[in-house]
Amino acid sequence: MASNAAVPFWRAAGMTYITYSNICANLVRNCLKEPYKTEALSREKVHFSISKWTDGKPEKPTLRSDSPEE
Amino acid sequence: MLRRALGLLPRPIAAARARSFSTDLPAAHTADATFMEAWNKVMPNMDPPKTPLSFMHPRPPTPSSIPPKLTVNFVLPYASELSTKEVDMVIVTATTGQMGFLPGHVATIAELKPGVLSVHEGSETTKYFVSSGFVFIHANSFADIIAVEAVPLDRIDANLVQKGLADFTQKLSSATTELEKAEAQIGIDVHSALNSALTG
Numbered sequence: 001m002a003s004n005a006a007v008p009f010w011r012a013a014g015m016t017y018i019t020y021s022n023i024c025a026n027l028v029r030n031c032l033k034e035p036y037k038t039e040a041l042s043r044e045k046v047h048f049s050i051s052k053w054t055d056g057k058p059e060k061p062t063l064r065s066d067s068p069e070e
Numbered sequence: 071m072l073r074r075a076l077g078l079l080p081r082p083i084a085a086a087r088a089r090s091f092s093t094d095l096p097a098a099h100t101a102d103a104t105f106m107e108a109w110n111k112v113m114p115n116m117d118p119p120k121t122p123l124s125f126m127h128p129r130p131p132t133p134s135s136i137p138p139k140l141t142v143n144f145v146l147p148y149a150s151e152l153s154t155k156e157v158d159m160v161i162v163t164a165t166t167g168q169m170g171f172l173p174g175h176v177a178t179i180a181e182l183k184p185g186v187l188s189v190h191e192g193s194e195t196t197k198y199f200v201s202s203g204f205v206f207i208h209a210n211s212f213a214d215i216i217a218v219e220a221v222p223l224d225r226i227d228a229n230l231v232q233k234g235l236a237d238f239t240q241k242l243s244s245a246t247t248e249l250e251k252a253e254a255q256i257g258i259d260v261h262s263a264l265n266s267a268l269t270g
Binding site: 020 | 148184199201202203219225226227230231249251255256260264
């Protein structure tokens, strides 16, 4: 069997399929006409809180609202 | 030498026929007989609990003659665009090129490239621009198309596409690391696909 035939250029550069797919989706969303564009971008916003743990105790959590463009 | 090779051939084929393909699902889910007996002994008056498998609709079996229509399920992460819609033909842009699927197509899995997906029903064609995804055609002429983002072509703004294409072409020439080059290349691919979708 041939070992891993031609890999796609993004995998050769170290990117995973999910990252590639999300980048493509973001680019498409950014090229939409106005009402659809704001709908799409607001649909993809994420809000989350991260807390780092040290010595078995959580530190103060930070709230983040990342928009899809990071 | 050739005769030996011919002699070896039938054996692997026979072995493969003995095992069924993973794409052939059982036609319907039957409850486990031992469990039902044990349940009825203990709780004769209560209905047995349902298992997740009994909630799932089994895939319709492969008909012996080619069905007249292709049944398409086109889903996005946030919405179900088409759900078991009967159509005549679907044309997708796969990484291996444009592929058209008619009823009775051989079971296929194809990875999609940013490009146009067109669904043909009678004399109507609905086109979507798909950012990337996969299409699974099953032997019973059911097609599952999954995409991360798909928009009807009239929602795309041509000016933003041109601007994006110019930006990424410029980024590609100024990119230094492999990752930057890959990102710029992805940008160029997506925007040129958008461009040809709008003009083509």
